[in-house]
Amino acid sequence: MKIFYVLIFLVIAFTSCKNQYYSVDDFSSVEKIDAHFHIYTDSNNSVEQAQKDNFKLFTINTFSGTCDRVVEDHQWLKAASKEHPGEVAFSATFCLDGWSDQNWTENTISWIDKCIAEGANSVKVWKNIGMEFRNKDSVLIMIDDPQFDPVFKHLAEKGIPLVGHLGEPKNCWLPAEEMTTSNDKSYFTKHPQYHMYLHPEFPSYQEQMSARDRMLEKNPNLIFIGCHLASLEWSVDTLAEFLDRFPNAAVDMAARMGQLFYQTCQEREKVRNFFIKYQDRLLYGTDIIDSGQRKKAFQNNLHETWLRDWEYLVTDKTMTSDLIEGKFNGLKLPRDVVDKIYAENFKKWYKSL
Numbered sequence: 001m002k003i004f005y006v007l008i009f010l011v012i013a014f015t016s017c018k019n020q021y022y023s024v025d026d027f028s029s030v031e032k033i034d035a036h037f038h039i040y041t042d043s044n045n046s047v048e049q050a051q052k053d054n055f056k057l058f059t060i061n062t063f064s065g066t067c068d069r070v071v072e073d074h075q076w077l078k079a080a081s082k083e084h085p086g087e088v089a090f091s092a093t094f095c096l097d098g099w100s101d102q103n104w105t106e107n108t109i110s111w112i113d114k115c116i117a118e119g120a121n122s123v124k125v126w127k128n129i130g131m132e133f134r135n136k137d138s139v140l141i142m143i144d145d146p147q148f149d150p151v152f153k154h155l156a157e158k159g160i161p162l163v164g165h166l167g168e169p170k171n172c173w174l175p176a177e178e179m180t181t182s183n184d185k186s187y188f189t190k191h192p193q194y195h196m197y198l199h200p201e202f203p204s205y206q207e208q209m210s211a212r213d214r215m216l217e218k219n220p221n222l223i224f225i226g227c228h229l230a231s232l233e234w235s236v237d238t239l240a241e242f243l244d245r246f247p248n249a250a251v252d253m254a255a256r257m258g259q260l261f262y263q264t265c266q267e268r269e270k271v272r273n274f275f276i277k278y279q280d281r282l283l284y285g286t287d288i289i290d291s292g293q294r295k296k297a298f299q300n301n302l303h304e305t306w307l308r309d310w311e312y313l314v315t316d317k318t319m320t321s322d323l324i325e326g327k328f329n330g331l332k333l334p335r336d337v338v339d340k341i342y343a344e345n346f347k348k349w350y351k352s353l
Contacts, residue, residue, distance in 0.1 A: 019335070020334055020335060021314065021315075021332060021333075021334060021335060022314040022335055022338055023314065023315065024307075024310065024311055024314070024315060026314070027053070027054075027306075027307060027310050028052070028053055028054050029054065030054060030338075030339070030342065031054060031056075031342070031343050032053070032054055032055045032056070032284070032306075032342040032343060033055065033056045033057070033058060033283075033284070033342060033343050033346045033347075033353055034050070034055050034056070034057050034058065034284065034285055034286055034288075034306070035058045035252050035254070035283040035284060035285040035345075035346045035350075036058065036060060036227060036252045036253075036254030036255075036283075036285025036286060036287050037057045037058060037059045037060065037285065037286065037287070037288055037290075038059055038060055038062065038287070038288070038289040038290065039057070039059045039073075039076065039077065039080060039290045040073060040076070040289065040290065040291045040292075041076070041290055041291055041292030042076055042079070042080075042292075043290070043292045043295075045290055045292070045295050045298055045299060046059075046288075046290040046302065047080070047084055047087065047088065048299065049299040049302045049303060050087065051087070052303070053303060053306055053307075055306065056086070056087050056088070056089070056343075056353050057087065057088050057089070058088075058089045058090070058091070058285070058346065058350065058353070059077055059080070059088060059089070059090045059091075060090070060091045060093075060124050060163060061073050061074055061077060061090065061091050061092060061093040061120075061124060062093055062124055062126050062165075063093045063094065063095055063096065063124075063126055063128065064126055064128070067095040067097050070093055070094075070095055074092065074115060074118075074120075077090035077120075078090070078118050078119055078120075081119050082119070086353065087353075089121055089350065089352045089353050090119065090120055090121070091120055091121065091122045091123060091124045091163055092111075092112055092115030092116065092120035092122070092123045092124070093123060093124040093125070093126070094108045094111055094112060094123065094151075095108075095111075096128070096129075096133050096141075099133075099135060099136075099141070099147070100135060100136045104147070105147065105150050105151060108151055109150070109151060109154050112151070112154070112155075112160070116158075116160060121160075121161070121350050121351065121352040122160060122161040122162070122163050122225070122350060123155060123160060123161070123162055123163065124162075124163040124164075124165070125143065125162065125163070125164050125165070125166065126165050127165050127166060127167060127168060127194070129141055129142065129143050129166065130142050130143055130166060130167065130203060130208050130211060131167075131168070131194065131196075131202060131203075131208075132193075140202070140203065142203070142207075142208075142211040143164070143166055143211050143212055143215045144211045144212075144214040144215040144218065148215070149218065149219075152215065152218075152219045152222055153219065155222060155223075156219050156221040156222040156223075157221075159223065159351075160223070161223040161224070161225055161349060161350060162222055162223065162224050162225070163225045163227060164212065164224060164225065164226055164227060164230075165227040165228060165231075166208060166211075166212045166226075166227075166230075166231060167205065167208030167209060167212065167231040168194060168196065168205075168208075168231060169181075169184055169228070169231060169233050169234065169256065169259065170205055170231075170233070170234040171184040171185075171188070171234075172184070172188060172194065172195060172196045172197070172205070173196045173197050173204065173205045174197055175197055176188060176189055176195075176197075180234070180258075180259065180262045180324070181258035181259060181261075181262060181323050181324055182258070182322060182323055182324065183255070183258050183323055184258070208231070209231065209232070212230075212231075213242075213245075213246075216246050216249065220248070221248065222248060223248050223249075223349065224246065224248060224249040224250075225249070225250050225251065225252060225283070225349060225350075226242075226249060226250070226251040226252070227251075227252055227254060227285075227287075228251075228252070228253075228254055228255055228256045228287070229251050229252075229253060229256045229259070230242055230249070230251045232251075233256040233259035233260070234259055234263075235263075236263060236270060236271055236274040237270075239251065239274070240274060240277070240278065243278055243281050249281070250280075250281045250282070250283060250345065250349050251281065251282060251283070252282075252283040252284070252285040253282065253283070253284055253285055254285035254286055254287035255286065255287035257309055257312070257321075257323065258321065258323030258324055260312075261312070261319075261321050261323055261324050261328055262324045264312075264328040264329070264331070265324065265326045265327070265328040268328065268329055268331070271331065272331045272332075272333070275313075275331060275333055275337060275341070276333065276334070276337055279333075279336075279337045279340050279341065280340060280345060280348075281345070282340075282341050282345065283341065283345050283346055283349065284309070284313075284341050284342050286302075286305055286306070286309075288301075288302060288305065308321070311330060312330045312331065313330065313331055313333055313338060313341065314330070314332065314333065314338055315330040315332055316329050316330050316331070316332035317329065317330050
């Protein structure tokens with residue numbers, strides 16, 4: 001009889017332990033949100049694949065071209081969210097055209113309010129602030145410039161999150177051969193205008209981060225989502241300090257999985273413990289761009305990226321990646337942590353989907 005009860009106990013314990021974690025096979029059955037995506041087309045390629053893989057999409061408008069592009073993309077995103085309610089959410093962004101005009105602030109706030117009224121749930125600022133845009137006197141504009149203050153105050157008062165891609169990965173300030181991930185080497189080789197190692201006349205990495213932090217200090221009630229692990233992707237310790245310092249901030253992981261893989265190779269338990277401790281502040285995202293490219297190849301790449309990241313987060317399998325050299329083991333995070341990272345945190349921080 002004792003043996004019977006022992007067996008029952010072991011079965012319950014095994015089942016309980018098993019249910020604490022997801023497997024690769026659970027991928028398509030779990031609700032997920034890609035919290036950093038870009039759609040620059042009126043095609044439905046992304047949404048089709050997202051529906052197959054049980055993903056919803058948060059697609060971010062970015063002032064990375066012209067104001068005309070910002071307006072055009074806003075119309076696409078607004079249409080996509082209406083066509084796929086509950087499946088697609090989107091951000092607004094604003095232009096810097098007319099920065100020297102006395103009506104810039106008023107016009108910008110008016111544009112933001114219009115976008116929010118039409119369904120946007122947040123506002124994006126991009127790295128051209130601090131790395132590209134200059135005023136009429138050719139002075140580089142940083143994110144803590146006083147002219148932004150009324151805009152960010154307005155967002156804080158309205159409870160509208162600011163989505164910030166400010167600065168770049170620390171690799172950006174290193175020679176290409178010293179960068180820790182292959183995607184950074186590739187990107188900055190192809191975009192030398194953003195490879196700050198080649199441009200010592202621009203603000204340093206630390207100056208970029210300090211300007212961001214000064215802006216947040218001026219706006220303590222502002223909800224801030226730091227894109228790309230808030231450009232602190234190189235160290236979970238430093239990222240933890242940032243999150244401790246700014247309780248109204250969260251971060252997405254978009255396009256920085258390589259840096260997480262790299263740190264996992266060296267100190268897996270430290271990375272895993274970071275995810276568990278800050279489980280309420282982390283959002284999964286990819287930064288994948290849908291420009292209407294070849295449908296089958298694009299959807300295959302999207303699926304494979306989502307599936308690879310799922311395997312890293314939910315299993316402890318030994319993995320390799322073309323993003324870094326070496327092998328590493330997945331984090332095997334508990335189910336409740338995975339649920340937060342993939343969906344619950346987005347709903348909490350963005351209040352949508």
